Amino acid sequence: MNETLSWKEYLITRAIKVTGYSAIVFVVLIFFFLLREGLPTLAEVPLSTLFSIRWYPIEGYYGILPLLSGSLIVTLGAALIAIPFGIGTAIYIAEIAPRWMREILKPLVELLGGLPSVVLGFLGILVLSPFLRRLLDLPTGLTAFTGSLLLGGIAIPTVVSIAEDALDAVPRSYREAALALGATHWQTIWRVTLPAARSGVLTAVMLGVGRAIGETMTVMMVTGNAPVLATSPGALFSPVRTMTATIAAEMGEVAGGSVHYHVLFFIGLVLFLISLAVNVTASAIVFRTRTRAERILS
Amino acid sequence: MVTRPMPDPKILIEHLTLHYSDGTESLNDINLAIPANAITVLFGPAGGGKSSLLRCINRLNDLADVKTLSGRILLDGENILDPKTDIIALRRKVGMVFARPVVLPLTIRGNLTYGLELAGERRRSRLDEAVERSLKQAALWDEVKDRLDDPASALSGGQQQRLCLARVLALQPEVILLDEPTSGLDPISTGKVEAALQELKKNYTIVLVPHSVQQAARTADYAAFFLQGKLIEYAPGQEIFTNPKDKRTEDYVMGRFG
Numbered sequence: 001m002n003e004t005l006s007w008k009e010y011l012i013t014r015a016i017k018v019t020g021y022s023a024i025v026f027v028v029l030i031f032f033f034l035l036r037e038g039l040p041t042l043a044e045v046p047l048s049t050l051f052s053i054r055w056y057p058i059e060g061y062y063g064i065l066p067l068l069s070g071s072l073i074v075t076l077g078a079a080l081i082a083i084p085f086g087i088g089t090a091i092y093i094a095e096i097a098p099r100w101m102r103e104i105l106k107p108l109v110e111l112l113g114g115l116p117s118v119v120l121g122f123l124g125i126l127v128l129s130p131f132l133r134r135l136l137d138l139p140t141g142l143t144a145f146t147g148s149l150l151l152g153g154i155a156i157p158t159v160v161s162i163a164e165d166a167l168d169a170v171p172r173s174y175r176e177a178a179l180a181l182g183a184t185h186w187q188t189i190w191r192v193t194l195p196a197a198r199s200g201v202l203t204a205v206m207l208g209v210g211r212a213i214g215e216t217m218t219v220m221m222v223t224g225n226a227p228v229l230a231t232s233p234g235a236l237f238s239p240v241r242t243m244t245a246t247i248a249a250e251m252g253e254v255a256g257g258s259v260h261y262h263v264l265f266f267i268g269l270v271l272f273l274i275s276l277a278v279n280v281t282a283s284a285i286v287f288r289t290r291t292r293a294e295r296i297l298s
Numbered sequence: 299m300v301t302r303p304m305p306d307p308k309i310l311i312e313h314l315t316l317h318y319s320d321g322t323e324s325l326n327d328i329n330l331a332i333p334a335n336a337i338t339v340l341f342g343p344a345g346g347g348k349s350s351l352l353r354c355i356n357r358l359n360d361l362a363d364v365k366t367l368s369g370r371i372l373l374d375g376e377n378i379l380d381p382k383t384d385i386i387a388l389r390r391k392v393g394m395v396f397a398r399p400v401v402l403p404l405t406i407r408g409n410l411t412y413g414l415e416l417a418g419e420r421r422r423s424r425l426d427e428a429v430e431r432s433l434k435q436a437a438l439w440d441e442v443k444d445r446l447d448d449p450a451s452a453l454s455g456g457q458q459q460r461l462c463l464a465r466v467l468a469l470q471p472e473v474i475l476l477d478e479p480t481s482g483l484d485p486i487s488t489g490k491v492e493a494a495l496q497e498l499k500k501n502y503t504i505v506l507v508p509h510s511v512q513q514a515a516r517t518a519d520y521a522a523f524f525l526q527g528k529l530i531e532y533a534p535g536q537e538i539f540t541n542p543k544d545k546r547t548e549d550y551v552m553g554r555f556g
Binding site (some may be wrong): 183187 | 351356358361387389390393394396397400402403406412413416417462466
């Protein structure tokens with residue numbers, strides 16, 4: 001009896017350990033695969049070409065700057081939409097809405113998060129982009145801005161859901177203490193509840209932004225796919241092409257092992273490093289604020 | 299139940315009845331006159347409605363799920379349960395200290411000036427003056443005067459609770475409500491808080507929910523005994539703890555139940 005119990009215990013802890021380590025193993029394997037397929041680029045394409053502003057692989061122009069700027073501008077636009085709207089919605093749900101409203105809104109927002117991005121892209125092509133073209137009098141509605149709007153929409157449920165959990169976890173005593181000092185509802189939210197939930201809200205933002213950077217399908221469908229370097233803010237209203245869309249669109253037609261193939265992997269590597277940087281920054285900030293919070297509560 | 303006629307009470311509670319939606323702790327027809335410049339203690343076993351009553355006096359109970367609330371609470375003759383009451387102004391006039399010290403994630407100075415800044419005070423000299431005055435009143439000045447810009451979280455539990463008291467005092471309220479302010483403190487810190495309260499009652503109206511009968515007996519000028527939502531007995535402190543009129547009060551004070 002005792003023997004089997006300890007065996008069971010041993011097996012289960014082992015199994016859990018293996019699943020835990022496997023996550024790390026997969027990430028490392030993916031990273032090495034990207035390195036193996038992407039790094040030859042540095043030998044095959046001179047750096048001056050790689051960091052030039054022309055992407056035209058058929059004639060040997062492999063400038064990834066337009067793609068980088070495309071990803072950046074679309075993501076930035078999406079973040080500017082998703083962060084205020086997402087946090088605003090989270091505050092409304094957690095702090096202001098009556099209980100019945102909260103019980104409707106929270107699942108609804110989470111449902112929105114499960115919408116396949118192809119569907120959103122479809123809506124973008126059929127509804128949003130003709131609308132924007134007419135509204136803003138643009139030559140085409142397939143622009144970085146269109147992509148930003150849709151990506152913002154995709155990121156909002158992520159931001160709302162995580163930020164709302166964080167706000168909800170702030171102890172009631174904080175709110176009561178602030179209110180008892182004569183703070184208004186809004187002053188309590190802005191100066192006590194939100195700062196107390198800071199690390200969770202920050203995680204929400206980072207995950208939302210991460211979702212936006214990595215999103216492929218929607219942006220490929222609605223941003224117009226023109227690899228042009230964004231040099232002015234006006235670029236927001238012209239077609240762009242992101243790194244993810246480039247990989248998705250071109251990977252199918254390159255010959256394995258060709259220069260073009262290696263460059264696409266190199267772009268993947270760059271994407272990987274960017275999202276790694278976002279995540280590391282986020283957890284560093286969260287870690288720092290958490291140690292501070294622990295000091296406060298001790 | 300004995301309610302003594304009292305000339306000019308600071309707070310007059312009339313026929314206050316309160317029920318929560320979930321049917322827990324409630325108050326039944328409470329009548330109570332709370333005098334200025336004294337410590338009035340609300341005591342009794344848990345679930346008797348003491349905290350609820352306290353939270354009605356600064357309308358913090360608005361946050362709770364209240365089913366019915368009737369009766370009046372007159373503060374200087376004005377009914378604060380009136381929906382037209384300016385709750386923000388009321389809460390600046392009626393400060394509250396909670397059972398668990400809740401220091402805001404700011405410096406010591408920041409915690410003290412927080413309420414004043416919310417009220418719109420920006421002048422540095424006024425803020426500094428309020429910091430020193432309130433810390434002295436809460437008997438904390440000597441311990442922290444050289445490190446006002448340290449994080450408040452670095453203070454010990456007893457110091458944090460006195461900081462919370464000072465934070466309330468900085469707003470220069472007229473009434474101070476304390477809900478088991480020393481329940482988590484060691485005897486020395488408790489003694490300091492109680493001594494500070496004795497000093498403060500000269501200028502403020504103090505309503506205290508103590509964490510033990512002993513504390514009630516030590517601090518009360520007036521004491522009200524609550525049992526299951528009813529006010530059983532209300533009398534000057536010396537009387538109620540030495541010669542209670544009601545059998546239930548006597549049993550509780552003697553430690554026969556509770």
